[in-house]
Amino acid sequence: MRTLGGVTRGARALVAASACLLLAACGGGYTPSGPFREVQDAPGPQVGPPSATAPAPAPGDPSPGTGQEQEGDPNVLATDLAVPTGLVLLPDGTGVVAERETGRLLKVFPDRSPAQELMVVPGVDTTGDGGLLGLALSPTFAQDGLFYAYLSTATDNRVVRFPLGGTPNPVVTGIPRGETRNGGGLVFGVDGTLYVGTGDTGDARLAQDPTSLAGKVLAYDVFGQPVGAGPVYSSGLSDVKGLCLGADGAVFATDDSATGADELNRLVADGDYGSPVALPGSLPAVLSVPGEAGGLSGCALSGSFVFLGALDGRQVVLATLGPDGAPVEEPQPFLADEYGRLRTVLVDPEGALWITTSNTDGIGSPAEDDDKVLRIQPPASDATSPL
Structure with a gap:
């Protein structure tokens, strides 16, 4: 396991080479009202599959066909957002970002055209650090145009699905909800399994309580039926704020610890990752990041390269994994202190990073035009220097 040390501003690092059944006594007092019943998704405006477009321009390129150069920071795609948290990339090269504080979904363009509001997801409760926390595309998005979202209500955290403009239907309900540490990671596996990252809601004991959905990664099919034994x-x-897939289909999770180092974990079925206490058989982290440099949130993998959004560290943590799955050298900082708190990270087909800032969350120090969505190429690897 490698450990990230102090932060050195402006260090250059890597290059992206390629692009139960809910339980009957769930922590938080949830009692299921009955088995999941499929509800027909309410129709919304026809949105997909999105049409193909020319390859997305590099950051800062002028908008095609406008005859005008874009002004301002060429890495900034959108500004004046309210804690952008969930982020997905559409097949046409555009992105959809979810605002934690408002429930809005906005379309964001790689040519830096003005963001377009698409809809407001109803029923979101933003008390504490709750809100609209995660976003994923259906594995059959090209056919059904469905979005999946992880959100907080007044009584629980849950996963819903909907077409743009349509009514959200519950997929998973009864995930414990707290004032803090509500998780929110979503990713679909290569086999179509929906993985859901949750938080311990401020009660660390729930993470190792087998009767609770808190402090876990959960696995469901697209209808919300548990995969496997539970x-x-x-x-x-x-x-767990961030989930992402490795090149071999393995699922990775960022874990933002309240007391110690933050972690990137490679998940295995029935694995325990040692919070709040290491148990016999608890698994070690792939990567550990001290809390002052971490606050790990989003994660993305491209080939052997790992990109982690670090809220408290105000950076993206970059690492390279070897054939054994362990880091081959010390992790490096990228964008340290340049845009403030960095949350969600994705890699697009051209190898560029899409990143959301999180400076209007009540913890950061927002600039006049925060929060933002960034698109930027990873740094070159010819001048790497350990932290």
Whole structure:
């Protein structure tokens, strides 16, 4: 396991080479009202599949056909957002970003055209650090145009699905909800399994409580039916805000610890990751980041390269994994202190990073035009220097 040390501003690092059944006694007091029943998704405006377009321009390129150069920071695609958290990339090269504080979904363009509001997801409760927390595309998005979202209500955290402009239908309900540490990671596996990252809601004991959905990564099919023996896939996690897939289809999770170092974990079925206490058989982290440099949130993998959004560290943490899955050298900082708190990270087909800032969350120090969505190429690898 490698550990990230102090932060050196402006260090250059890597290059992206390629692009139960809910449980009957769930923590938080949830009692299921009955088995999941499929509800027909309410129709919305026809949105997909999105049409193909020319390859997305590099950051700062002028908008095609406008005859005008774009002004301002060429890495900034959108500004004046309210804590952008969920982010997905559409097949046409555009992005959709979800605002935690408002429930809005906005379309964001790589040519830096003005963002377009698409809809407001109803029923979102933003008390504490709750809100609209995660976003994913249906594995059959080209056919059904469905979005999946992880959100907080007044009584629980849940996963819903909807077409743009349509009514959200519940997929998973009864995930414990707290004032803090509500998780929110979503990713679909290569086999179509929906993985859901949750937080321990401020009660660390729930992470290793087999009767609770808190502090876990859960696994469901697209209809919300548990995959395997039950919904709990991995346990012993503090606050899973980010989930991502490796080149081999493995699922990785960022874990933002309340007391110690933050972690990137490679998940295995029935694995325990040692929060709040290391148990016999608890699994080690792939990567550990001290809390002052971490606050790990989003994660993305491209080939052997790892990109982690670090809220407290105000950077993207970059690492390279070797054939054994362990880091081959010390992790590096990218964008340290340049845009403030950095949350969600994705890699597009051209190898560029899409990143959301999180400076209007009540913790950061927002600039006049925060928050933002960025698109920027990863740094070159010919001048790497350890932290």
